[in-house]
Amino acid sequence: MKHFNKIGLRLEGERTCLVSFSEAHRDDPAYLNWLRNPDVVRTLYLPDYLAGPVPYEDVKTYCDRMIRSETDLFLALIDKTDDRFVGTLKAGHTNWYAGVSDIGIMVGDKDTWGKGFAQDAIFTLCHYLFQTVGLRKLTSGAMSINPAMIKVFEKLGFQREALLRAQDRTEDGYCDHVHFGCFPDELRTPTPLANGQ
Ligand SMILES: CC(C)(COP(=O)(O)OP(=O)(O)OC[C@H]1O[C@@H](n2cnc3c(N)ncnc32)[C@H](O)[C@@H]1OP(=O)(O)O)[C@@H](O)C(=O)NCCC(=O)NCCS
Numbered sequence: 294m295k296h297f298n299k300i301g302l303r304l305e306g307e308r309t310c311l312v313s314f315s316e317a318h319r320d321d322p323a324y325l326n327w328l329r330n331p332d333v334v335r336t337l338y339l340p341d342y343l344a345g346p347v348p349y350e351d352v353k354t355y356c357d358r359m360i361r362s363e364t365d366l367f368l369a370l371i372d373k374t375d376d377r378f379v380g381t382l383k384a385g386h387t388n389w390y391a392g393v394s395d396i397g398i399m400v401g402d403k404d405t406w407g408k409g410f411a412q413d414a415i416f417t418l419c420h421y422l423f424q425t426v427g428l429r430k431l432t433s434g435a436m437s438i439n440p441a442m443i444k445v446f447e448k449l450g451f452q453r454e455a456l457l458r459a460q461d462r463t464e465d466g467y468c469d470h471v472h473f474g475c476f477p478d479e480l481r482t483p484t485p486l487a488n489g490q
Contacts, residue, residue: 295389
């Protein structure tokens with residue numbers, strides 16, 4: 294079966310670089326803190342993580358499965374200015390037969406939100422998946438309460454393909470889920486941020 298080539302993988306963006314997620318990232322205390330921060334996990338549709346502090350063992354089980362997976366490419370997101378680990382990215386549930394994979398991101402360090410890291414990292418990953426891995430289509434989704442994520446996908450050329458009404462649970466009710474898709478000729482390079490950074 295086809296699989297991702299994860300050994301020594303390092304993808305260079307303008308502001309960020311992406312490296313294979315390792316046991317060292319899994320055991321970095323910052324990573325567990327992000328997964329225990331309600332501001333970070335509220336838009337990740339992980340209700341168990343919102344119920345209380347997620348146990349390290351659960352995180353370890355998830356990470357170890359992702360590291361070994363042949364259909365998931367799990368990456369650590371690194372700030373190029375100081376080489377700091379600031380989040381994670383994945384191409385998940387890859388269907389090698391159809392050439393489709395689903396993109397997800399968590400910029401865990403809130404101090405780095407709004408600096409263009411998501412745009413830069415998602416573009417870098419998508420470019421690699423199309424040009425080097427040879428995938429045909431990339432998909433993703435975002436809760437409608439996550440305007441930053443929706444804006445990033447739209448700026449990069451992802452198209453809205455579906456709106457799943459009242460699909461996701463929130464702290465105080467339900468919200469819609471926006472489903473995106475992108476083909477290679479639709480992907481656009483990141484443009485300057487509205488805040489000028
Ligand atoms: C959503 C998330 C990935 C965005 O990452 P980021 O690095 O801050 O994103 P960027 O800086 O690249 O871009 C954010 C864009 O959204 C805009 N934005 C931010 N907050 C916004 C808001 N409340 N309403 C509208 N736009 C907003 C920014 O201005 C920027 O647009 P610009 O380029 O036109 O200036 C990050 O906040 C995160 O990881 N959140 C927690 C986990 C999560 O939600 N993951 C996604 C699950 S689908």
